[in-house]
Amino acid sequence: MQIITISPRGFGANTYAITEDNKTAIVIDPAQPRVESELIKRGLTVTHVLLTHCHFDHVGGVSALQQSGARVLCSAAEKKLIGTEADLFAMFGAPREHYSVDETFADNEEKT
Numbered sequence: 001m002q003i004i005t006i007s008p009r010g011f012g013a014n015t016y017a018i019t020e021d022n023k024t025a026i027v028i029d030p031a032q033p034r035v036e037s038e039l040i041k042r043g044l045t046v047t048h049v050l051l052t053h054c055h056f057d058h059v060g061g062v063s064a065l066q067q068s069g070a071r072v073l074c075s076a077a078e079k080k081l082i083g084t085e086a087d088l089f090a091m092f093g094a095p096r097e098h099y100s101v102d103e104t105f106a107d108n109e110e111k112t
Contacts, residue, residue, distance in 0.1 A: 006031075006038050012057045019044055026050060027070070030061030033097075036068060046070040051101075053078055054087045056094040063097035076104040 002022070006015040012031035017039055019025040025044040027035065029052055039046060046065050051074035052058060066072055074082075079101045081087060088094075 004039075004042070006035055008032055008057075009034070012060060013055075015061070017044065017046070027061075027065060028052065029058040030065055031057055032060045033064045035061040036064045048073060050074070051078065054082045056088050056092060056096075059087070059099065060094070060097065062099040066099050071102040072099060073103045073105055074101055076106060079104050 001018060001020050004017040004019070004025075006017065008014065008031045013029050015030050015032075015035050016028040017025040018028070022043065023045065024047045025039060026048045027039070027046050028050045030036075030049060036046070046068065047070060049062055049065050049070050049072045051062070051072065054074070062072060082101065085091070
């Protein structure tokens, strides 16, 4: 298993991509749209996006990855906050990109 860290340009959270086969990846908190191109350069296709929370500096690249076919997952509690003031887009004047959650998960839940 390989873990790739993609540091943001400017303000944003680190993004992490996990791959086992060097072809597909799961991405955690894609902070910026450029995450997709960084992974394409590495020959990786993103299958899933996992969100730790919906703050703008963690989700800026979700829309681009979802449009490319990645499924988006987050906790059920966090899903309720997406698109609300809790995401802090308005507070920081960040442009809002639309994305939706395909599936939710709960603490200690295992998926196959």
